[in-house]
Amino acid sequence: MSRNGSWERRNYEVPDARLVQAERQIFRVFGDKVSIEDAAESVIKFGKSDTLSTGSLETVWTVGGNETYLTSNLIDTVSSSNTGDTQDIELQGSIISGSGVNTVLTPFSQTVTLDGQNKVPLATPLARANRMYNDGSVELLGRVLAYEDTAITGGIPTDVSKIHIDIPVGLQQSFKCATTIDDQTYLIYTGSFGSISLRQSAVVDYYLEVRNPGGVFRQQTAISSSSTSGPWQINQDPCLIIPPNSDIRFRVETGTNAAIAFAHFKGYVAKVIG
DSSP: OEEETTEEEOTTTOOOHHHHHHHHHHHHHHOOOEEHHHHOOEEEEEEEOOSOOSSSOEESBTTOSOOOOOSSOOEEEEEESSTTOOOEEEEEEEEEESOGGGOEEEEEEEEEEOBTTBOEEEEEEESEEEEEEEOSSSOOOSOEEEEESOOEETTEESSGGGEEEEEOTTOSBOOBOEEEEOTTEEEEEEEEEEEEOTTSOOEEEEEEEEEOTTSOOEEEEEEEEETTTOOEEEEEEEEEEEOTTEEEEEEEEESSTTOOEEEEEEEEEEEEOO
């Protein structure tokens, strides 16, 4: 048994030395005692980009472009592009309170039943939509979207900036390589993976970006990859520590029109215990 100040550490709790070091670093830098063991939760986020344009950074998500991040709970509606979709959809996200450096993001999940192309209001509006998937026993036929209430055509918002997550046609789960670190938890980021669709030859630059409360998105990891070189993978050592109430996303840029990029990142949740 060893100690970090008055904080006891049992050898069997976290066998990976880099995770032990991450817990100690959180205590030294932020003053929070945390436990991966108590959280008993891991994070795996993956995404696929829309067809990319040249000369701009875009998020690895199927909506395309970049999400408009909200400072209030305005994500309040879901719908499908297919009239036959009446399945239950699980939507995981966060409720926001406070502002600036005092922003608090509280996790919240809810189930909503689709009504085809008609708008269905959420029981609890959200500020972040991190994951959405088909929770029913029948496959979805259309594209399913969660968005700020706005005009729609065929179940799809005409103002794309109001969309915060979607499930593409033919799939049953969202593909959004971005998430939120909620209040009272840290993410100990341990690695990431990326690749480029072989539909055409392309070179893509990847940037892992983190925004702390009251701040701007800053690049934390950068790597360049080509479709000919194959997939890339990073095993992060030392780990990257992402504090509570932060946003994290992967963005990419390319010089090849219509390139498609894939990315995922992973890590362990550390719960604040003192």
